[in-house]
Amino acid sequence: MAPKTNLQLIQECDNFPYYEDDSEFYERHMSNYHTFKVNGCNAVLGYIPNSIVEKFHWIENDWKVDSTARTVTLMAAPDAEPAVRNEIMTRLIAEAVRRETFEVLKGWRNEMYPIYAPGGKFLMEIERCASPLFGIITYGVHMTGYVEDEKEGMKLWVARRSKTKQTYPNMLDNTAAGGMSTGEHPYACAIREAAEEASIPAAVFEERARPVGVLTYFYVRDARAGGETGLLQPEIEYVYDIKLDASHTVKPCDSEVEDFRLWTVDEVRQSLKEGEWKPNCAVVILDFLIRHGILTPENEPDYLEIMARIHRRLPFPTVKFLK
Template sequence: MSKSNIQLVDECDRFPYPDDNPASYKAHLENYWEFKVNGCNAVLGHMLDAVVLRFNFPANDWFVDYKNRTLTMLTSPTATPAQRSAVIAKALELAVQQDTFSVLRGWRNELYPVYGPGGEFLLEMERAASPLFGIVSYGVHATAYTKDANGELRIWVPRRSQTKQTWPGMLDNSVAGGMSTGEMPFECLVREAMEEASLPEAIVRANAVPVGCVSYVYVRDSAAGGETDLVQPEVEYVFDIPLDAETIPKPCDSEVQEFNLFSIDECKAALANGEFKPNCSVVLLDFFIRHGILTAENEPDYSTILARVHRRLEFPTRHLCDVAACL
């Protein structure tokens, strides 16, 4: 069955909204615990009930509050980010040794930051562990495109490797990747463009245009690899990369199988067939809106889609900078 654009958004932004149906939202939260850090009042993530109960948390480092369903790191309120990060690393090391979570088998040796209110840097943790704690993660997604002889847009679409742990064989955005601690959006884009698409740094710096962000709360299913129902709120910094006909993206690592040049109609068909990774569908819909391809005249759910792909997250986030200032 062909998928509508709003169904594609539903598949990516899957966590209930508190204002839409408060009773349903409250019932859904009964499956999750709050992740907190001593000295910070904010909830930093939603942890699946089964995850908290399977973790072997050292009692001197953590307080597991079964009544209020809250997991709190017991470091000093004045602890440094390094001290908090060491507590997380200790718990994860034990979980890996005991093979507690299959999602940790995809260990990346990349560290993701966790921010508190006001953008305070609280700690960092292994990327593969971030969905276990339900923290906000950050990344970049770019759409590389060119124009054919008739002036029509054509988009470079990669297919993910069949051996990737997450969403194997699905279509992706031209360039995409997670931002590690301390990394800025544009520099992350430059790095990922070379690693994934063999796009030279000079071309990316000269052509990439920062065009905003998309945000959503994904709830992982089996295609994501590892445990299901893990909460994954994300902020993706979005870029357009117009290319000339002579610049052709090519796979540079084992993550990408091939690149193909799709017409807009071919992109629409692949979206409707569910061939794109869920958050990549959202980035493409955002591209279509910005380029006047998807409008209020041809999409009945236009205003809802526009709002949903820019979700206000319930957790503290950091406004890294005006993305344009990173150029």
């Protein structure tokens, strides 16, 4: 297999078409989806593949499916409380689980992901594993632990995902990462994930970690993600760097991580070329290399395209994490 370029790694993660590249193709492509809406909110909240719409057993009166306009609308009262919408969505997903309609629902997580209206107003929530069925924006955190070695320079703590993990088994991963549940803010989520996945105590994180930006992309799931292929996963990832002492050993704290290895930048870059990384984790690492002056406009021919693709403007409402 030919080595992967950095742009190919980005394209593997940000792989939903762009209107600007070919407007006619984009319009044809969009005919494969219904838009997901909530009564009383004018915004489109996600894209649902037509094939998924056809498999759901929509509960009469709770949902309106318009095959001509290609819309699916949750029909709670326009001024309904989030709990009312949650109850409607929960019944729909429970029926799909009972009928064993979708493979992706076999990865039940008992985690709830939020859905927001324009302005960041909380509309409702949905079980994590069901979120790709509706193509909503999901939020997460990713962090890269690194040390400055006197002899070998910068070295990164790289995780190997468990061989038995349902999604992307045995692929390489960031030092710690995870999805943000309803009501969670990025920093609190990052502290939790650092402790749960990499045994980094909260005190160490608070002293040594720093927020370094946010990445956005629009991912079309393949077989490695588990469940149905072609589901949409637009994501927003809050990114942190953690500079650790050479004496601090990062180690697994749960069953999701097989092991950690402390790799030089050259070793990390070689593993990227070999396609060993989970797609969105490769994006986080490339962003790290850019921010630390390792990938530059002078040595990366696709620098501008990469920068644009990892900060994609998504077509759905987003939230403001203000306290």
